[in-house]
Amino acid sequence: xxxxxxxxAGYGPLQVLRRVSLGVQAGEIVCLLxxxxxxxxxxxxxxxxxxxxxxxxxxxxxxxxxxxxxxxIVRRGIALVPESRRIFARMTVWENLEMGAYSRRQTAPAxxxxxxxxxxxxxxxxxxxxxxxxGTMSGGEQxxxxxxRALMARPRLMLLDEPSMGLAPVLVEQVFDIIQAINRQGxxxxxxxxxxxxxxxxxxxxxxxxxxxxxxxxxxxxxxDADDIRRAYLGED
Amino acid sequence: MDALGILPQQLVFGLALGAIYGLxxxxxxxxxxxxxxxxxxxxxxxxxxxxxxxxxLVWLINAGFGGLHPVWVVPVMLxxxxxxxxxxxxxxxxxxxxxxxxxxxxxxxxxxxxxxxSIFLQNxxxxxxGARMKVYMTSVLFPRSWYVQVGSVRVSVxxxxxxxxxxxxxxLLNVLVQRTTLGRCMRAVAEDREVAAVMGVNVRRVIAVTxxxxxxxxxAAGVLVGLYYTQIDFFMGYSAGLKAFTAxxxxxxxxxxxxxxxxxxxxxxxxxxVTFLNPAYRDVVAFVVLILVLVFRPTGLLGETVPxxxxx
Amino acid sequence: xxxxxxxxxxxxxxxxxxxxxxxxPLLAPNDYVVGVAARISLYATLALGLNVVVGFAGLLDIxxxxxxxxxxxxxxxxxxPHFGIHLPFLMALPLVVLGTALFGILIGAPTLRLGGxxxxxxxxxxxxxxxxxxxxxxxxxxxxxxxxxxxxxxPPALFGHVMSGNTAYYYLFLVxxxxxxxxxxxxxxxxxxxxxxxxREDELAARVMGINTTVAxxxxxAIGASFAGFxxxxxxxxQRSVFPENFLFTESINVLAMVIIGGMGxxxxxxxxxIVIVALPEVFRDLQAYRLLVFxxxxxxxxxxxxxxxxxxxxxxxxxxx
Numbered sequence: 001x002x003x004x005x006x007x008x009a010g011y012g013p014l015q016v017l018r019r020v021s022l023g024v025q026a027g028e029i030v031c032l033l034x035x036x037x038x039x040x041x042x043x044x045x046x047x048x049x050x051x052x053x054x055x056x057x058x059x060x061x062x063x064x065x066x067x068x069x070x071x072x073i074v075r076r077g078i079a080l081v082p083e084s085r086r087i088f089a090r091m092t093v094w095e096n097l098e099m100g101a102y103s104r105r106q107t108a109p110a111x112x113x114x115x116x117x118x119x120x121x122x123x124x125x126x127x128x129x130x131x132x133x134x135g136t137m138s139g140g141e142q143x144x145x146x147x148x149r150a151l152m153a154r155p156r157l158m159l160l161d162e163p164s165m166g167l168a169p170v171l172v173e174q175v176f177d178i179i180q181a182i183n184r185q186g187x188x189x190x191x192x193x194x195x196x197x198x199x200x201x202x203x204x205x206x207x208x209x210x211x212x213x214x215x216x217x218x219x220x221x222x223x224x225d226a227d228d229i230r231r232a233y234l235g236e237d
Numbered sequence: 238m239d240a241l242g243i244l245p246q247q248l249v250f251g252l253a254l255g256a257i258y259g260l261x262x263x264x265x266x267x268x269x270x271x272x273x274x275x276x277x278x279x280x281x282x283x284x285x286x287x288x289x290x291x292x293x294l295v296w297l298i299n300a301g302f303g304g305l306h307p308v309w310v311v312p313v314m315l316x317x318x319x320x321x322x323x324x325x326x327x328x329x330x331x332x333x334x335x336x337x338x339x340x341x342x343x344x345x346x347x348x349x350x351x352x353x354x355s356i357f358l359q360n361x362x363x364x365x366x367g368a369r370m371k372v373y374m375t376s377v378l379f380p381r382s383w384y385v386q387v388g389s390v391r392v393s394v395x396x397x398x399x400x401x402x403x404x405x406x407x408x409l410l411n412v413l414v415q416r417t418t419l420g421r422c423m424r425a426v427a428e429d430r431e432v433a434a435v436m437g438v439n440v441r442r443v444i445a446v447t448x449x450x451x452x453x454x455x456x457a458a459g460v461l462v463g464l465y466y467t468q469i470d471f472f473m474g475y476s477a478g479l480k481a482f483t484a485x486x487x488x489x490x491x492x493x494x495x496x497x498x499x500x501x502x503x504x505x506x507x508x509x510x511v512t513f514l515n516p517a518y519r520d521v522v523a524f525v526v527l528i529l530v531l532v533f534r535p536t537g538l539l540g541e542t543v544p545x546x547x548x549x
Numbered sequence: 550x551x552x553x554x555x556x557x558x559x560x561x562x563x564x565x566x567x568x569x570x571x572x573x574p575l576l577a578p579n580d581y582v583v584g585v586a587a588r589i590s591l592y593a594t595l596a597l598g599l600n601v602v603v604g605f606a607g608l609l610d611i612x613x614x615x616x617x618x619x620x621x622x623x624x625x626x627x628x629x630p631h632f633g634i635h636l637p638f639l640m641a642l643p644l645v646v647l648g649t650a651l652f653g654i655l656i657g658a659p660t661l662r663l664g665g666x667x668x669x670x671x672x673x674x675x676x677x678x679x680x681x682x683x684x685x686x687x688x689x690x691x692x693x694x695x696x697x698x699x700x701x702x703x704p705p706a707l708f709g710h711v712m713s714g715n716t717a718y719y720y721l722f723l724v725x726x727x728x729x730x731x732x733x734x735x736x737x738x739x740x741x742x743x744x745x746x747x748x749r750e751d752e753l754a755a756r757v758m759g760i761n762t763t764v765a766x767x768x769x770x771a772i773g774a775s776f777a778g779f780x781x782x783x784x785x786x787x788q789r790s791v792f793p794e795n796f797l798f799t800e801s802i803n804v805l806a807m808v809i810i811g812g813m814g815x816x817x818x819x820x821x822x823x824i825v826i827v828a829l830p831e832v833f834r835d836l837q838a839y840r841l842l843v844f845x846x847x848x849x850x851x852x853x854x855x856x857x858x859x860x861x862x863x864x865x866x867x868x869x870x871x
Contacts, residue, residue, distance in 0.1 A: 337853060345607060
């Protein structure tokens, strides 16, 4: 579904991604691992068009999307759960979810309402706080909102940027269980993580990014085994 | 003492003045809230609105109101002024500001460009409309004798109209921002531009609309000021702009409700100060207020509302 | 942040300019031209002061003329019949400079810790207020003599000679300009100069590096005010009169334009800017009315197409910020 080929990207004179190639098949969960400043977030930003690649290409279901405006890319069925949640703190839960469905605003309100109910079903706590300002919620609740917001776009591909960041281990488990459940319902997942262990526990395949280059990739099981050796790289940074 | 006797009257004037400051302040605060930039040329958009209103009024009076019932004159003036100011504001954003803030230039760049735009517009109006002031023939619409007496206070219908129009526009803006999808998009972009883009929002368009609305409100304020003070000149945007910005900061920059509240408070303060002190220092009042706010409560009365991140 | 040694060409160019400046009065067709040249030198010094604030430290001050006015009036207070004080030139100068610097600190202290945009507005307001005060402080006690200004200011007397004639003033201003250029050059490459550059590029990073940004910015502001005070004193002693009209907002914009045209931070650029801004209206006398219009347009266009100005300073950073 998603294909990055030899992508070179960065900010200004700073080069972050040096010829990165990776692919995500429909229905998979793929994780992108690496330490700080390896280029994980930049990879997602490049997919979303927030960063324009200097070389290489990004393709969604065969169609090239690098160079397109972010709003056009997103409309093709990609949603993001940003790093550290980044929910709209000054809006209510309801409004956040509404914004999540913005790329589908042409759709009938009834359908969007359905999706909202589905999100509430998945995260009952959000329904309780529907009219509460998102900024007043706890980190875990905000993470749920961020995921729920992404779900509102009914994406074919969901990108998650370090969903475990800043969450207690129990919550991390919950979050990744939910990600797995979402995948089983048909959404392709690309999750970027520093916490290799939990990411690999639900992923089908994985890539390891270091200094802007893919240094390892393969089935999740393989990576987990090799992880004993790589733990020095991927462990606490 | 005589001053105390006219206090209620001055308070009413203060509210009228404050309503106008609020309208102009909204334009500043909306743009600042979304771009973290002071649109220096905003005062000039207010001034141009005043001139447009004047031109429309003159034309209508000469054309015998063109068959319209007099009550429609002010709405027509407002509509024309708001449209032109709004469009001009959008044009300014598109050509003078956008190339700069998308390039990620230092904050100095857009600021200097805005100062340049301000000077350009001032002089453009001076050269085309003449350096001498223009007169609003308000008395044709609102005879001086037309007033309402409430206790010891005599409020002219003109002032009532001004306050009503200002409050109505503010209310409409509030509804738009709080209840509509567009408003939600504006709030989203103001809070986190990057994430808003990821939600599928066309950020450039939202910014353009923000300028459109903010500038339109400034233009409306220009018409109201013209009707009230009856004299307008090409330089009026300068001091009005300064004061309106003070009002925005007073209420909390980026905060829409803050701009409205700040405007009213500043208007009342200025009116009271002028009653008790030397009127020549009228403009000094706003400046003193600004310094006090910045020193003691920089986030303003209602707290500032600025973007969390500023990428894209 | 390396400073490249001046190339042979640059030194040669500077020397040529210096020689040209020195012999100008001899080559000038008439005294009026010398007067213009004197004006250019004076304003160049003024612009160098603003350059310290805007170009070095990155603080947008658009009410700079206030300090110019304060300096002028302070000099008028101590060297004219207005208050009956007649201090000699060399004694009045440091007083005026100090006094103006004090105002700089007064206005900077509360506002410099806030964002650059706020500073711009506050300085704008300050400029406006100063003008109003100069215009109105003739009641209830007469401090500034209101719209009539202060006249019959003493001309400078150096070593017994009373100055008169544009040529004498021209050389005086040239000397001052040379001193100012030297001072700016030293500042630019001093520790505080590096601090300013760091603050200009990224204030947060500068603070993280341990620079006390508030103090550094205040110093820039005070130094800028001092330059303006100095220039103001010179103006007062040359024109032998000061009026509030000399210090309108448009003057702030003029000086700002001088700094920006040449490229913020570049010393040569500032001088070039002064030449352009002062000389151009002389050349295009008829188009005076359009002058400001063109200014405004030029500021916008310059920012879009050539934000670095016409001359780029040597130690400029290359990374475009995100």
